[in-house]
Amino acid sequence: MPVDLSGRVYVVGSVPVLHPEAQTLNEMLEGWRNQQLCRNLDADTVAGRARLVERFIEATNEFPWTWTPSMVEEFFSDLRSVKRRKQSTVRGYQNALRMFCSYVSDPDYGWDRVCEQRFGTHPAQVFFEWNTASHVQDNEQSPAKRAFTKQELQDFFDHADDRVALVAASARKGWLPAYRDATMFKVAYSYGLRFNELRHLQTVDFSRNAHAGEFGRHGVVQVRYGKAKKGSPPKRRGVLTVFTWTPEIITDWLAHGQACMSAGLDLFPSERGALVAENTLLRRFRRYCRDLELPDGLDLHSLRRSYATHLIEDGWDAKFVQDQMGHDHASTTSLYTCVSSDYRVSTLRRALDSTITSALSFDQESS
Incomplete structure (x- = not known):
């Protein structure tokens, strides 16, 4: 029929x-x-x-x-x-x-x-x-999911680099995939990328930022495979480079890693020349977390959460962070931020000090 x-x-x-x-x-x-x-x-x-x-x-x-x-x-x-x-x-x-x-x-x-x-x-x-189950709140992610602290993130990146050096020194196979994955972790954090956005990056997606020449040819990255809305193609956005160490990471990978794996445009090819599968990166991520005995609640998406959280903690404008993340609404960005206690305390202290200073100035003027 x-x-x-x-x-x-x-x-x-x-x-x-x-x-x-x-x-x-x-x-x-x-x-x-x-x-x-x-x-x-x-x-x-x-x-x-x-x-x-x-x-x-x-x-x-x-x-x-x-x-x-x-x-x-x-x-x-x-x-x-x-x-x-x-x-x-x-x-x-x-x-x-x-x-x-x-x-x-x-x-x-x-x-x-x-x-x-x-x-x-x-x-x-x-x-x-x-x-059936109803959808009654915007954020349904597990309460265990969180961002890295800055120290945890530094330890994680250091451990990834150490593993690359260890495998390379032992003359065993696998140092190149380990190097690729370590770079992918850093680039995911550097631009607050989802995994699918990360795996689809190509060498031609980077360009200069006329207002930030210090980043060279890696001042902006065009994300072409952003999260799509229902019935629509992937959403594109441009993400500005904000960390001074990011261009060096990418340049080194292009010279000593990507060139050894593929002659194509893909920034992070697999050993067979295809795109990297999520499970491949996820297995290494989990192994490194176990090696460092990091607490539960961290996953690949924690690198994106950490990007938003750390920028807010460092005083970047919330609207800028929202645009970098590719969110239509500020409320969505707020779900990603896991602002640390130190940041909350310092913010509170600044507000209180400002209030006290204003009150003292008013009293002096009155007298």
Whole structure:
């Protein structure tokens, strides 16, 4: 039974099919795929949602036209209580399955007529407000997640450099990937980058900043694969270099690292010439954290949190930090900042001293 490019059934065949349940499911998934692609959603997103539908069918052993709310409750109770999935993960799964139910139960797409003809029933929406997780606050990240302190970050970078020197001195393979990863950690912090933004950087993305000539040709980096909004391409932004040591790190890597791994434009190629996978960098990150016995709560994204936090602590303007991070709203940037106690105390002290000074000046003028 063909479906058009917008996901609508346009021919209802009268010839009996050999395996109607499996064929109808495949046609539903194909139609849903077409409907989502029409909305300009990414192909990987579409494929992931289809796999989730198949996973739900496997768990319930029921096809979409026989789903009930009780199946929803049973499936997600297992995810929460047994598999310990995060709140945001559960909500994401529920949203995807809710969208699938909305598609197959919408009369405009014709699946109700198909299912009535073949099975004597029709699909219905089984995901409601009362049996799904709600999104009631902006920040749902784990409370354990945090930024590095400046000392922790320095220790982490030093340890990464030491590991490169140790592997190189032992004449073993692996010093080049270790050097690449150490540089990636530093560049991620230097510009407050997400991992996907970092891995897509190319040598041609850097340019001079006419107002900060001391940074040379690495005064600005064009981030071309920023976090996209729904149905939109990756968001671009320019990030200014703020640390004096950053250009030296990049220049050294280009001369002694990147040139040995690839003749292409990618700044951080893998050993096979492709882009670095997140798990590759994450494994090394976790190993270094264990070596240093750093407390829990640090992950790759902590480098981005640290960038925002440290700039605010050092007195940079909040609007500047917001623009550097690529946030549309200041409230989003505030979620990234984990300002230290020392900064809070010094800020409070400055405010109190200013208040006292003003009061004394007023008393002197009055007398």
